[in-house]
Amino acid sequence: TENMNAISSPLGYSGHYGIFPQQSAVETSELLERLSVMRKQECIYRVDDYLQNIPQHSTNVDAWCRSKMVLWCYSVIDYVSFNRETVLIAISYLDRFISTRSERARLVVKDRREYQLAAMTSLYMAIKLFEPKKINMECLAELSRGSYTSSDLSGMEADMLFDLKWYLNGPTAVSFLEHYVSLLPVGTFGTTANRALILENARYEIELSVTQYNLVTQAPSNIAVVALINSIQRMTSVKSIRGERSRIMKSIKFFTGIDPCDLSLGFLITRMHNLRREQTLVLSRRSSPISSVPTNYEQSKVQVPSQPQQASCGHSSPNSCVA
Numbered sequence: 156t157e158n159m160n161a162i163s164s165p166l167g168y169s170g171h172y173g174i175f176p177q178q179s180a181v182e183t184s185e186l187l188e189r190l191s192v193m194r195k196q197e198c199i200y201r202v203d204d205y206l207q208n209i210p211q212h213s214t215n216v217d218a219w220c221r222s223k224m225v226l227w228c229y230s231v232i233d234y235v236s237f238n239r240e241t242v243l244i245a246i247s248y249l250d251r252f253i254s255t256r257s258e259r260a261r262l263v264v265k266d267r268r269e270y271q272l273a274a275m276t277s278l279y280m281a282i283k284l285f286e287p288k289k290i291n292m293e294c295l296a297e298l299s300r301g302s303y304t305s306s307d308l309s310g311m312e313a314d315m316l317f318d319l320k321w322y323l324n325g326p327t328a329v330s331f332l333e334h335y336v337s338l339l340p341v342g343t344f345g346t347t348a349n350r351a352l353i354l355e356n357a358r359y360e361i362e363l364s365v366t367q368y369n370l371v372t373q374a375p376s377n378i379a380v381v382a383l384i385n386s387i388q389r390m391t392s393v394k395s396i397r398g399e400r401s402r403i404m405k406s407i408k409f410f411t412g413i414d415p416c417d418l419s420l421g422f423l424i425t426r427m428h429n430l431r432r433e434q435t436l437v438l439s440r441r442s443s444p445i446s447s448v449p450t451n452y453e454q455s456k457v458q459v460p461s462q463p464q465q466a467s468c469g470h471s472s473p474n475s476c477v478a
Contacts, residue, residue, distance in 0.1 A: 183338065187410060190334050193326040194376055200247065200325030202371045203254040209264055216263070216270045218368035224249075224274040225366045231278065231298075237286050239362050240329045245281035247325060248315065249274055250371050257318040259311075272303050276311040284323060328361045331379035338410045339403060349390075357386035363430040373423065376411070381423045383407065384415050 209215050228242045252273065253260045263269040275295060283289045292305045316323075336354045360382040364370050370378065384407065391400040404415045413420070 186334055186338055190331070190410065193331060193334070197326050197374055197376060199322060200251060201254075201374075202247070202250040204372055205250070205253045205256070205264060206368065212265075214267060215265050216267055220267055220270060221246075221249075221368050222366045224271065228274070228278050229362070231290075235288075235290070237282065239358075240327055241281045241285055242278070243327045243329060243361070243365055244285060245274075245277040246365050247327070248277040248280055248319065248323070251322075252277070252315045252318055255318045257314075259314045260318060268302065271299070272307055272311050273315065275299065275303070276308050276315060279308060280312060280315070280323070326375055328364070328375040328378040328382070329358060331376045332357050332361060332383060335379060335383050335407070335411065338406065340406050353383070353386045353390050356389060357382040360385055360427055360430060363433075364427055367426070367430070370423075370426070377413070377420075377423065378427075380407065380411050380413050380415075381420060381427050384420075384424060385428050 206217065209217075211217070225242065225246055228245055229239065232239055232242055253264050263273045275298075279290060279292060279295055292308050296303050296305045296308055332354065336350050336357070339350060339353065357379070361378060364378055364382070384404075387400060387403055387407075391403070408414050
C-alpha cells in the first residue's frame, strides 16, 4: 500500500507531508506535479534581450518606451476591472514576438509607432483569451487618437500569432506564485504573516517587475520566488513571529528547488525589493477613465495619472468599450 504521507517532489526533493500542514498529501503532490510541468513549459516561452544590439536612436524602441506601454496597459485593465495578470500575459506576447526577430518584429523594434501598435494588439489578444469580456477593437483603435485603425490591429494580430506559433498560454509569475503560496506553512501563527498578505505583497512586486526591461530574461518562476521571498521578509519582520521565517524559507527551498540564501539571487532580490521605492504603479485599482495610448517618449518619470485623459471612443463612457 502506498504511503500517502510520504511525498517525493518532482523537483528532486523528498519529504514528509508534515512540512505542508495546510494541504493533504494528495493535494500537495498534485501542486508539485503542476509546478514541475509549468517549469518545463516556461522554457518554451523564454524572452531574449532583444534590445541589446539596438542602437540608441530617436525612432528606435528602448526600455523607457516599453515601460510607458506597460503602464498604459495597467491603466486600461484597472479601469475596466480586469485582472492585472492579463497585463503580464500581454507583455509576454509583446516581448516574445520581438524576440522572434521576424521581419515584422525587426520593423517593430525600430519604429515606435509600430511598437505602440504591437503593444495595443498584445493587450487586445490577452483580454480576448483570458477575460470574461473583451474590449471592442474599434474602441481600442480610437484610444490611439486616430493613429491606428481596427484593420491595423487585426493585421498585427495575425502577424504576431504566426510568429508566436500560437503559443499563447504560458505560465506567468503570478501563476507560479499562487502555487507557491498554497504550499506555504503559513496562516496560524499571527495576523502579520498569513497567506493573503504574503500573496498580495508578492503579487504587487510581480506587477512592478513587468515595467522593468532588465528583468525580461528572468524566468517567471524565478520572479515569483524572489517576490515571495521579499514578501515573507516584510510579513515576518515582527519580532514575535520572526522565528517562523526560517521554517517558511525551508519550505520554499523544498518545493522550488531554489535556495533563498543563494548568492546568485542577490541581484534579483535587491532589484525587485527596490521597485517599490520607484512607485511606478499604484497598488490599488483606480476607477478613472482610460487614457489614450502614449504618443510621446520624453525621458521623464512616468506614472499612471490619477486622472488620465479620457478617450472618447465614440461613446459616453469607456465602459462602452467593453463587450
